[in-house]
Amino acid sequence: MDLEAVRTFIAVAEGGRFQGAAADLSITQQAVSKRVAALERGLGVRLFTRAPRGAELTIDGRAFLPHARELLRVAERAVASVRPGRRPLRVDVLNSRGAQSGLMRGFHQAYPDLDLDVVMLFEIGTAIAALRSGAIDASFRAVAAPGPPLPEDIESVRVLDEPLQLLTGPAHALAGARSVTVAQLAGHRIWMPGLVPGTEWAAYYDDLVAAFGLTIEATGPNFGSDALLDTIADTPALATFMGEHTRLIWPAGHDLRRIPVTDPTPVYPHSLLWHRDNPHPALATLRAHLAATTAGHGTAGTWVPGWVSPR
Structure with missing residues (x-):
């Protein structure tokens, strides 16, 4: 699973807007859309629906969100375990x-x-x-x-x-x-x-x-x-x-x-x-x-x- 796509999904979910996620991640709005679309294809579900106020999580998106956050935490712990000065x-x-x-x-x-x-x-x-x-x-x-x-x-x-x-x-x-x-x-x-x-x-x-x-x-x-x-x-x-x-x-x-x-x-x-x-x-x-x-x-x-x- 592409962790950058997961990170982008979380940014959209927390901010409620693709544009805001793009600013937070210092990438274009088009790149945000491509990452989310690739993640949705890999999972086989829709994660967001477009709404007047921005992007809203679907039922599947809400189910996936806590696991997405845990994926990033695990990745950070994995890197810290082998990085001198960060590991015991x-x-x-x-x-x-x-x-x-x-x-x-x-x-x-x-x-x-x-x-x-x-x-x-x-x-x-x-x-x-x-x-x-x-x-x-x-x-x-x-x-x-x-x-x-x-x-x-x-x-x-x-x-x-x-x-x-x-x-x-x-x-x-x-x-x-x-x-x-x-x-x-x-x-x-x-x-x-x-x-x-x-x-x-x-x-x-x-x-x-x-x-x-x-x-x-x-x-x-x-x-x-x-x-x-x-x-x-x-x-x-x-x-x-x-x-x-x-x-x-x-x-x-x-x-x-x-x-x-x-x-x-x-x-x-x-x-x-x-x-x-x-x-x-x-x-x-x-x-x-x-x-x-x-x-x-x-x-x-x-x-x-x-x-x-x-x-």
Whole structure:
């Protein structure tokens, strides 16, 4: 359906005159007549009758008018959904409780008037494809896990190094420690059922194991963080790693302990990725906000895998 013809029909219906619609739309009266006639032919009905006072809607015209207005509203929303500056900024994070979500919550609090969509894509290949297609505007990832380098049109900046903490139940051998060194973790079972081979976070923990001789078990199904916390609370032989900024809530009876890891402190590197030609104005605002509010990276006494981007 020709939306300009629909727009012309609405102008005539609201003003009651072809001449007035022509003036409103900055076209000739003849063009108005042609558009309305074409619309009537397409619909197979008469929309107006000529009257001494101008053009009056027929029964079919009155029936069509609210739908015509909705057609224009839908068209305007469709254009706004893809027009930079009009559509929400779409940002990919790994999960809803991690540091990346926390960074985006802070951004939203600082800029509450900016429209924002937060999505969760699973692996880095999917995220890069979405960046290149324009499906998302930015993604938080660990750059770059062993594998193909980032495409030349994808840029990244390291925004946050998140210290790891050991999470134990009250009966674990290390539960009373105020901090533990990486060497003290050797021989302890660290259970992380969410590790998926081929992901950047699995590559990170593989290198952590290799560097310090740790034992990380990824056996069993991943039933989510609540089930993980239940198991850690009830099993003295098991502990797990959590990021310092990961938001956790558990029943008081669990009495879980979050223990800093030191000497060195393993940190998980969060980087922001985006397509270099993305014109969305809020993307620049996000980058500036992260640069001003995050603590940076490369602090002395920390550890990251050798493949992590230094930028």
